Amino acid sequence: MSSSFHGRAFDRQQRILSHVRNEGRAVVSEIADLFAISPATLRRDLRALETQRLIARSYGVFYPTDIGRYETPVAYRHKARTEERLVIAEAAVAMMADVSTVFLDEGALPEDLVGPMRRLQRMTVVTRSLTVAAELGRQTDHDVIVVGGRLRPTTMGTVDRWATAMLAELNVDLAFMGANGVSIERGLTTPDPAVAQAKTAAMQAARECVLLCEHTRFGVASFAKFADVGELSWVITGKQLSRASAQRYGASGPKVLRV
Structure with a gap:
């Protein structure tokens, strides 16, 4: 040709x-x-x-897919809300029943948790996402702590040393994390190194970490790594991820819940 x-x-x-x-x-x-x-x-x-x-x-x-340095803005991610995301959110909220403090990552999927969280008893919620914080304040009576720092307009999340320093002083029961790419070889990745640092700090502040991830994120590697799969306690994803793939990721350490 x-x-x-x-x-x-x-x-x-x-x-x-x-x-x-x-x-x-x-x-x-x-x-x-x-x-x-x-x-x-x-x-x-x-x-x-x-x-x-x-x-x-x-x-x-x-x-x-958020590969390399490309990152889908939150406003566009909302257009892609799927049944998979909604059932992942329900499963995540079910894990919050017996805890008093949680961290919610930035991104569209953590925002999906806000609605179901209205039925939970009052707890303390820490987040770097201004959008998540605003929706929690509007829809729930949970105590919301917003992590300070430089605001990234793409995701409405805070980053840099102010964010990491504040997270280093906190202890939470569960951290619900998102990732732009998930790979056994490359780990959990995101397009921006500043976001990767903030995500690492959030995971270090948590007793247990739960990855909330659509099946399309698996096998994808973005630019900056923030954790290994083995650092997770749980992975919650859709049934669209094959059982064989779930077993491979589970062999690295976390329990993989397909919903």
């Missing part, structure tokens, strides 16, 4: 990738007309992007 053909395919795939990232998801039948290409060509382009691990597929729907 000519170089011009490959160039056109590359340019088209980059436009498709931008669309998936902006919308938070893509369905073949919905966007073929948008790009004026056949469904077969679109599927081929999506498979090429999936091979590069720039997107992940689940039941015919494609989602962006």
Whole structure:
């Protein structure tokens, strides 16, 4: 094939990738007309992007992955709210029944916990996320402690030495963490080194750490590592993660709960 053909395919795939990232998801039948290409060509382009691990597929729907330094803004992640995320949130909140202090990480999935947390007895919740803190204050009567630091507009989370210093002085029962990528070889990763430092500090402040993670995050490595899989007590993910994969991750240390 000519170089011009490959160039056109590359340019088209980059436009498709931008669309998936902006919308938070893509369905073949919905966007073929948008790009004026056949469904077969679109599927081929999506498979090429999936091979590069720039997107992940689940039941015919494609989602962006936070690979390398790319990070999906929280506003776009909300568009990609799925049934998987909601059942993960319910399972996480069930773990809070007998604890008095928890840490909630930044990100869209921790925000999904806020609604179900309304039925829990009053507890102390620590978070680096201004969005999570605001929703907890609006929807619940829990005591909320906001970790200070430099605000990252992409995720509305705080980072840098103010955040890590404050977390170093705290002790919480459970830390509910998120990750942009999860790999046995590469560990838990995130695009920003400053976020990685804050996540590490949060895990060190917790008696036990629980990873809340959609199945599309597994096998993905982002830029900055903040922990090994073996440092986790639990992993909560969807049943879309195969039993074999769950067993492999569980062999590294944590109990893997597929919901």
